[in-house]
Amino acid sequence: LNRGVTVRNNIVYGMPKLDCIRASGSGSGPGLNIHDNILHVDNTTGSGIKMIDCSGFSVHDNTIAVRSATLNTSSGIAIDAVVNACVGGVFKGNTINGNSARGISLYSGGPSLEDIAVTSNAIRLTPAGAMGVFVQNSSGIPVTGNAITAAIPLRYNNATSSPATGNKLKSTGTQSVVIAGTCTGLYIGAGNTLQGGIADTGTGASYPITGSASWTPGDIAANTSVTTTVPVAGSAHGSNLTAVFSADVQGCMITAVPSTIGNALVRITNQTAAAVTLAAGTITVRGRKHT
Helix, strand or coil: CCCCCEEECCEEEEECCCCCEEEECCCCCCCCEEECCEEEECCCCCCCEEEECCCCEEEECCEEEECCCCCEEEEEEEEEECCCCEEEEEEECCEEEECEEEEEEEEECCCCEEEEEEECCEEEECCCCCEEEEEEEEECCCEECCEEEECEEEEEEEEECCEEECCEEEEEEEEEEEEECECCCCEECCCCEEEEEEEECCECCEEEEEEEEEECCEEECCCCEEEEEEECCCCCCCCEEEEEECCCCCCCEEEEEECCCCEEEEEEECCCCCCEEECCEEEEEEEEEEC
16 A cells, blocks of 8 residues: 555455454555444454555544454454554554454564554453453554453553553453553553453553441541551552542541551541441442552
8 A cells, every 4th residue: 555545435345254454564554444344243353444664644433343253362343563664653443342352452573663542442342361452562552542351451561651541341251450561651541431450560650549348437436546457459558549538537647658568457546535436337448559
């Protein structure tokens, strides 16, 4: 493909093999525009849209259905940096459904793959182990405002300087986000809605942690305090934590600090001149983990 190419308003059905649309070569941008196509992938190895060594592109508002009866091991949309760098681009407003291992895949086999936005896509995948957005060996990949339902909605492996904000991540397994490898500057924002946990075996990532527990602080004499331990998965020494209590604290001060790994020590201190009695409630601890 040469620069300035537009691929739009196509309907592709019944692909028995390979990809519905493929853009390959360093000439595939800037100005490559793939949009408003309806693509049905009926095989187990092809992608709806496959891009190799492409830069400066826009892939938006495509509808991709992966309809193979057995697992499709490729992706709804995939970009690979194989020989040349992939720098600059956007995947926006695409709808991807079906029996695919990955919804949108960004992968570098050596050359840089960076500054590519993944925003406002709707992805729903059915297979066990499927990844909604898969980012590997890449940098500067903002993932924002997507609605993703998959076994693992968001998967990072050696992905740096990449924020994820405002996404709805529903896991059909146990983890909404999986992080591995060197992920310096990977930031999972508090504005994401997660139905599932965060599994982190990598280094350099930052993401929200939270935990809660029922507590009845009871009587607290003037200038004394009471404490309790709250489980907070991911909490460790160095985590910055805050706590809130659902009942009236009557002017007392609440603090939270990491204690043992995976737990926080919450303290309510009565700094007033008189004793207080606090009712039962729920103590909630929030913070960020930096790995």
